[in-house]
Amino acid sequence: MSTRVIDSSAIIGDGSAIGEYTVVGEGVTIGSGCRIGHHVVIHDGTTIGDTVRIDDQAVIGKQPMRAANTAVTKEQELPPAVIGDRCIIGTGAVVYTGSKIGDKVLIADLATIRENVTIGDFTIIGRGAAVENFCSIGRYCKLETNVYITAYSTLGDRVFVAPCVATSNDNFVGRTEERFKHFKGVTIERGARIGVNATILPGKKIGADALVAAGALVTADVEPKKIVAGVPARVFRDVPEEQLLDNQGWPE
Numbered sequence: 001m002s003t004r005v006i007d008s009s010a011i012i013g014d015g016s017a018i019g020e021y022t023v024v025g026e027g028v029t030i031g032s033g034c035r036i037g038h039h040v041v042i043h044d045g046t047t048i049g050d051t052v053r054i055d056d057q058a059v060i061g062k063q064p065m066r067a068a069n070t071a072v073t074k075e076q077e078l079p080p081a082v083i084g085d086r087c088i089i090g091t092g093a094v095v096y097t098g099s100k101i102g103d104k105v106l107i108a109d110l111a112t113i114r115e116n117v118t119i120g121d122f123t124i125i126g127r128g129a130a131v132e133n134f135c136s137i138g139r140y141c142k143l144e145t146n147v148y149i150t151a152y153s154t155l156g157d158r159v160f161v162a163p164c165v166a167t168s169n170d171n172f173v174g175r176t177e178e179r180f181k182h183f184k185g186v187t188i189e190r191g192a193r194i195g196v197n198a199t200i201l202p203g204k205k206i207g208a209d210a211l212v213a214a215g216a217l218v219t220a221d222v223e224p225k226k227i228v229a230g231v232p233a234r235v236f237r238d239v240p241e242e243q244l245l246d247n248q249g250w251p252e
Contacts, residue, residue, distance in 0.1 A: 013050065025061070031085065043097060045080030052083055055091040055109070062096045064115045064133070078115055090127070102139070120157065135185065140250070150202075153185030158245055161188075162196040162214070171202045189224070191245030209244050 006012070006024040013032030018024065022040040030036070031050035040054055043061030054060065061081040078098030083089070087101060090109035095101065098115035105119055108127040113119065117131050120139030129147040131137060138157035143149065147161045150169040155161075167186045172179030184203035188194065192206045195214035206212060207224030216233040225244065227236040241247060 007044075019056065027080075037091070043081070046083070046097075047080060048083045049085035049087065049103070051086045052089070053087070054089045055093075057092050058089050059094045060089070062094055064096055064098075084121070096133075108145075114151075126163070138190070150185045152183060153187070155188045156190035156192070156208070158191045158250070159188050160193040162194060162198070164197045165194050165200070166198075167200045169202045192222075209239055211239050211243075 003020045004018055004022050006018070007026045007028065009026050010024045010028040012030050013034065015032050016030050016034040018036045019038035019040065021038055022036055024042045025044035027045045028042050030048045031052065033051040034048060035053045037054060037056035037058065039057045041059045046061040060083065081095055081097050082100045084101055084103035084105065086104045088106045089095065090107060090111065092110045093107050095107065095113045096115040099113050099117045101119050102121035102123065104122050107113060107125045110128045111125045112130045113125065114131060114133040116134045119137045120141065122139055123137055123141040124143065125131065126144040126147060128145055129143050131149045132151035134152045135149055137155045138159060140157055141155055141159045143161045145163045147163065148166045150167040152169055153167060169183050169185045170179055171182060186200045187205040189206060189208040191209040194212045195216065197214055198212045198216045198218065200206065200218040204218050205221045207222055209225045210222045211227045212218055212222065212233065213227065213229035213236065216229050217231040218228065219232040222228050225239045227239055228234060229236045
């Protein structure tokens with residue numbers, strides 16, 4: 001007797017394998033050649049591309065939770081989650097409904113991708129990282145272990161974010177009704193790099209090819225191709241020519 005629960009309306013592509021105690025909801029589409037682990041939950045309407053690997057206890061298409069006093073989670077009708085071709089989603093990862101994941105994306109163990117998030121092709125989301133709602137993450141990005149990307153943030157292509165980087169979107173730190181008018185995430189432009197344990201305050205822009213040093217506290221916008229360091233962060237020097245993105249010989 002099978003332990004799987006697969007809705008009769010679900011479409012499972014050729015050569016796909018589904019583990020024990022996995023639940024596949026109404027209207028789900030799973031492409032060909034996929035490997036779905038044990039105890040996975042795939043919620044209604046989710047689309048999964050070809051040759052996707054989803055490890056044990058992952059949840060795809062989760063509905064958001066809304067607290068009574070939340071500032072950024074809205075009551076809304078959300079489209080089903082979409083997972084591109086050849087993605088890997090790790091053990092215990094959670095991908096919310098209303099998210100769109102590109103091709104060949106890796107979402108590591110215990111990571112969380114909230115609703116209204118897009119992630120570009122070839123991007124890596126590290127173990128335990130969290131991307132909050134209303135975020136756009138570009139192509140070929142790398143967000144390492146325990147990175148926190150606050151809601152309403154935008155990351156360009158080829159952005160590198162080292163472990164334990166924190167970002168914020170609330171200059172009022174949870175107090176006064178005025179704060180609800182001013183929520184703004186961070187913007188990290190193409191090719192910028194953020195060092196381990198750096199903190200970026202609400203609404204700040206990190207320019208293209210800029211480098212934020214480890215442990216820095218970014219309280220003002222950072223100009224393109226500049227290195228900033230310290231608490232608060234100050235310009236240290238220019239990024240060396242050999243480190244600029246366009247000098248790496250990488251594909252667009």
